Amino acid sequence: xxxxxxxxxxxxxxxxxxxxxxxxxxxxxxxxxxxxxxxxxxxxxxxxxxxxxxxxxxxxxxxxxxxxxxxxxxxxxxxxxxxxxxxxxxxxxxxxxxxxxxxxxxxxxxxxxxxxxxxxxxxxxxxxxxxxxxxxxxxxxxxxxxxxxxxxxxxxxxxxxxxxxxxxxxxxxxxxxxxxxxxx
Ligand code: NI
Numbered sequence: 252x253x254x255x256x257x258x259x260x261x262x263x264x265x266x267x268x269x270x271x272x273x274x275x276x277x278x279x280x281x282x283x284x285x286x287x288x289x290x291x292x293x294x295x296x297x298x299x300x301x302x303x304x305x306x307x308x309x310x311x312x313x314x315x316x317x318x319x320x321x322x323x324x325x326x327x328x329x330x331x332x333x334x335x336x337x338x339x340x341x342x343x344x345x346x347x348x349x350x351x352x353x354x355x356x357x358x359x360x361x362x363x364x365x366x367x368x369x370x371x372x373x374x375x376x377x378x379x380x381x382x383x384x385x386x387x388x389x390x391x392x393x394x395x396x397x398x399x400x401x402x403x404x405x406x407x408x409x410x411x412x413x414x415x416x417x418x419x420x421x422x423x424x425x426x427x428x429x430x431x432x433x434x435x
Contacts, residue, residue, distance in 0.1 A: 277408045278395060285387075287416035292383040294419030297376040297400065301426040302368060309435060310368065313330035314425040321429065322368055323359045324422050329378075330358050336382045336414045342398040343389065349399045350406075366413055386412070 279287070302310070302325060310367075319327065334353065345411040364427040395409045 277409075278407070279412065281391060284394065284412060285407070287412050288383050290416045290420065291386070291412075292379055294328070294332075294423070295372065295379050298325065298375065298419065298423050298426075299372055301423045301430070304374075305430075305435070309433075312429065312433075314393070319359055321426050323364055324365070324425055325368040326364050326371050327355060327359050328336045328419060328422055329374045331355065331418065332375060332378055332382070332415070334387060335411065335418075336378055337407065339382070339386065342396050342411070342427045343393060344432060347397050347399060347405075350401065352401055 263333075287369060305321060310322045310325075313320050314324060330353075334351075337429050338350055389408075394412075395407050396408050398411075
């Protein structure tokens with residue numbers, strides 16, 4: 252115990268406060284953040300690969316019974332990540348902003364959901380480049396900044412990163428799983 256005690260007080264006060272905050276709020280470590288930002292950056296190329304060569308008919312096939320079509324999944328990722336990108340920026344720029352939520356199922360059926368997927372793939376390319384570069388430039392103490400989610404309450408930037416780093420991969424898997432099951 253004694254050695255832990257000395258270790259704790261051998262750390263600079265500011266670092267000690269940050270470590271405590273990481274433990275209390277379940278903050279991510281710098282290494283975890285770097286890995287999750289890289290995961291976020293890998294979303295557009297992985298999605299492109301997943302939809303590569305799909306016909307219009309295949310794109311309009313639901314990934315599961317009653318689920319979104321592959322086309323809707325791609326457009327949903329553009330919608331969701333555009334919102335997410337702005338949520339990060341608001342939270343960095345403003346003090347505890349309230350998040351604007353949206354009904355993703357309504358958005359997925361708006362008239363532009365029938366558009367070819369290229370416009371959303373291109374949007375995601377630029378968006379993710381800007382987004383992941385922005386995140387990799389943020390100072391460590393920024394990640395504990397918070398926003399108010401009307402349904403989930405207070406969320407930190409780390410919480411957002413946790414949510415969105417796997418979001419793209421989860422939807423991409425819906426498409427690759429469908430292709431596998433259909434033998435496409
Ligand atoms: Ni989603």
